[in-house]
Amino acid sequence: MTGERRTRHVVVMGVSGAGKTTVARGIGAATGLTFAEADEFHSTENVERMRSGVPLDDTMRWPWLRDIAAWMADRAAEGRSTVLACSALKRSYRDVLRQGPPSVDFVHLDGSAEVIRARLALRTGHYMPASLLESQIATLEPPEPDESVLVLDVALAPDDLVAAALDGLGLPATAATRR
Incomplete structure (x- = not known):
């Protein structure tokens, strides 16, 4: 025993417009888990590339992913x-x-491209253009059975997705968020 407290780390995943940020924030608010938005870890070059409608290639993604993994590891150490x-x-x-x-546990927000496209059409102020949705759908590799992934339907309301994630992952809500 190292004396380290056991921590939980959840990644809410899916294509752009699936509701990742909304659901992850909801999980954080309900449980007290420290929230982070992976988009904030992107380099300026990556953001500008996406803003101009050009998808990232793996070479541009590896440093970003390693930075996110390191951030989670640092929080675990704390x-x-x-x-x-x-x-x-x-x-x-x-x-x-x-x-x-x-x-790390993953929550995959999965569903029809039509639902996601409709959400993207309503989204404002994000650098990721709706035109990149097709490239994200083409890139998506559905989770394999050996991965720890809870799959939820994006058609559910955000509060229902948060509740399903909490239940599916066995995450207790903090006393302040229980009704």
């Missing part, structure tokens, strides 16, 4: 649990994220 909104579209990306803290 004894803090985390919840992160991150696309994590490929198995290899999820494998990099798993190299950070002792364990």
